[in-house]
Amino acid sequence: MNDVSVFGPDFPFAYDDWITHPMGLGYLPATSHGARVAIIGSGAAGVIAGYELMKLGALPILFESGQFGGRLRSQPFEGAEGVIAELGGMRFPVSSTGFYHYIDKLGIESAPFPNPLTPAAGSTVIDLLGQTHYAVTLDDLPPLYREVAEAYDKALEDGANFSALQRAIRNRDRAGIKEIWDPIVRAWDERTFYDFVASSDAFQALSFRHREAFGQVGFGTGGWDSDFPNSMLEILRVNVTECDSHQRYMVGGVAQMPRRLWHHAPERLVHWPAGTTLSRLNEGGTRAGAIRIRRRADGGFDVTDQWRRTEHFDAVLVTCQSHMLSTVIDTEERLFSHDLWMALDRTRYMQSAKTFVMVDRAFWKDKNPVTGRDTMSMTLTDRMTRGTYLFDNGPDKPSVICLSYSWMTDALKVLPLSAERRVELALSSLANIYPDVDIRSHILGDPITVSWEMDPNFLGAFKGALPGHYRYNHRMFGHFMQDDLPPHERGIFMAGDGVSWTPAWVEGAVQTSLNAVAGIIRHLGGGFFPENPSPSDAYPQWGPVKLPD
Template sequence: MTVPIGPEGIHDTAGAPPLTMFGPDFPFAYDDYVRDSRGIGSVPPEAYGKRVAVIGGGLSGMLVARELLRMGLQPVVYEADQIGGRMRSVTFDGHPGITAEMGSMRFPPSSTTLFHYLDEMGLQTSPFPNPLADATASTVVDLKGEKHFARSIADLPDIYSEVAQAWARTLEDHAEAQALGDAIRKRDVAQIREIWGELVKRYDDETFYGFLCKSDAFAQFSLREIFGQVGFGTGGWDTDFPNSILEILRVVCTAADDHHRGIVGGSQQLPMRLWSTPVEGAAHWPAGTSVQSLHDGGVHRPRVVELRRTHPDNFTITDQSGRIDTFPAAVFTGQGWMLLNTIRSDERLIPIDHWTAIERTHYMGSSKVFVLVDRPFWKDIDPATGREVMSMTLTDRMSRGTYLLDFGDDKPGLICLSYTWADDSLKLLPLSPAERMDLMLKSLREIYPDVDIRKHIIASPVTLSWETERDFMGAFKANLPGHYRYQRRLFTHFKQDNLAPEYRGFFMAGDDVSWTAGWAEGAVQTALNAVWGVMNHFGGRTAEGNPGPGDVFDDIAPIELGS
């Protein structure tokens, strides 16, 4: 259920600026930085054409490559599978425009830097049908065998409003939610740093569940149980209970859990267009140059199998084809664990403390099961009740979250039968796609006994468990208590002035090193950090009046906790 973070809620108040993903750990205006007509920076002419290895072709990698090209550098992209990363949109033969989003599928408008690039690439978005959202005709909450139909939270039993109020009270009483939200709206850096710094010191060692238990509003276990199963914004959050409460506060204080939108035609279009669309006004390169056109045959290089430093300050890469190539700088945008187990990595790439941070990274698993159906039959009205025969569904059964995706009355529809996380995802690992579908249909039949979903299915189910993907090994990073220091090392790695010279020139990006786990905005922001790092490494600079994240780093750096 969607609930407020304070008395006035997370929605825009009259005359007030909106909440955006401005901090709180590093309150830098990335959206203003990329929109500035002076550009995000340049390198000296003697650096034009220098090659930079970009390892990973997801959103972060494609953004890094595009912005480096814009500066006159030559990005060389290595990708183990396909351009897109966790922006993976699966299509169905004979049904153009209908895509199953196996990874990223919903994006908060507070991701303002991400939306800048969506606009630049000419992509459209539409409201995503989250539980009880305006775009969702109806929601069914099914817990402990009791089913409740709702169009708003007011339609649910009073206990659900009590849970929502308990969450709002807890955030206000224990996390200064309203004050922090106001500071983020106003982009009051000093106030953000004061409030957030105290919260980091107070809660670095606290789990999400422990945070709830400390609140008088959640003194009853039944309230905590319902909250975990139904949650806020996007559904149940009990699989997140062991994680650091700081991870959750970052979501709610920046409205990352609300007003979600989907990308029309599939999210994978964004990294694909960043790859293939010519960059207007690029330094050094002729008009019409794209990242793709700089690659032989328009094809990215294959999987990296070895990555090492070589004399004097270079990076030598061996790819799956056996090709060996050397670069003066490299950007790694994949998930950090790959540097530990699927890529033979030189220990001299980064300092030992950074290796420790990567090794301690905690990943969330995630699984989805989709089926294509002949039409959006869930919109049919049951004459006995006057309601839709099926709704967006939250349940404690195996399916957990079921989403109904409508592409028009005269077109097939798509059902995400199940969207699960962590332990719930692990329970599905031994099952084939057909077995997963059967299990979810069984769960849903208990909720909708008169609805025969199976008779509407017109294609084989598609499914994915990110924890079994060789090049991901999880859906996204999610810090455990005590991990703030590790995260700070990874996020701040792009600012290399304080690193010994032998550790410079290798940069990390992607939501793995960002503060906002699992959100595309984190991939975008850390990509821009890495671009600034590469630019600085080659003697470049930002335009006067439009400083980059490294230029103002010392003034807004994430707080440091003692040893």
């Protein structure tokens, strides 16, 4: 049986097969070689699109208003080579086969992420309602936690035909996926994650305390109560494609991926000479942030950067978060339909905060001489820290602790606080769990912290679709199919995990980036090989189910 991948379920298309086929993604006519494509944003979506368009003979020009790499942001600790804090994406499920195509191409090393109750974590401590439990596996926890895990598995099976749906994804059975998934979309678009849990027979048979523990401890990656108000469809996609399990981190930081791709010379190029890279085509650096997009009389586009430099382009790809188009970038209104503007503006982003410290060594692996347990463990708690993760960089480098990873209200609690104050609060919370552990004595240098809602280029970490948002997501995801659009709306495309069906996961950025590449190929007069059908070829038959307006 095949491994699970992010093959649908909304649009079951094999992006990994498309990008690895020896024929290539498609072709551009000679008249479009050197066609200028503005790409706004240098995150995974922007850099991947630029790389693939360059291979086809187009001239991608990237604009960036903040840090290169977007939310693939690995910030180094001062004075420590290769010791980083992953401020954005930090754990990458192996089901993200499109993403790992580029990781493998670039030779980036990965290792198992230390999620709760995994061998990579070594041990896990769950601290809930003042009670602390030490565990290596689920069997080490009190019966309540196994009851919660079994109840959620049963709820998924009863409410979403989970095993059959996942089997269809494994087998890449497109008809089988659609037969199961499309009715789920109709049934659950307007209902929340909490509704799914609380109304299931499995949880109805249990107490409120079980649902509370599920929200705090969750499944796979930790507590999920911040997602309780979200559409259940968001969570089902994560579960069935195993985005919440079998995760890895990139040794030395995931920011290597966009940076290395920026400097990578493809093995096969059209139009450009051998050795050409995105960096060379962009004169060694990105343009400044885009502040204005306008349609030209000849059908092309004018894009202006923050230094008032205006350039002409044949197509535009926007990969920044959707609300930047109405708050930061002066975007000509008629470039998008009113329905699409509604979708872009209604996209709701979740808050997220992380606080990291560098420590002298992986002291948490020291064994308590009395109990034989680890001195400290990966920790899930209802205290302010919520999730604490431990990263051992080996004996020759300092280690890193993510003292706190929190979302939504928990993230807002620390929003106005300095990095030092956030560390003090985290240490205070952890002292209640580990009263005999002096974390402070191991800290080196200055802490690193982030609140994504404070970054003017993001104003939030990642999309969290609310009930009723499926239609909005459908409009954004399918926008690369432009044959039926009026001419004044063609030629501008969008990509990024916020456009995808899997927000917060880099595979969504990869897939929507490749959709945009397909759309741009068609816009520039190109086509695809019958031996390697594109998303544009598959979409009419296998695209997401349309709900009535």
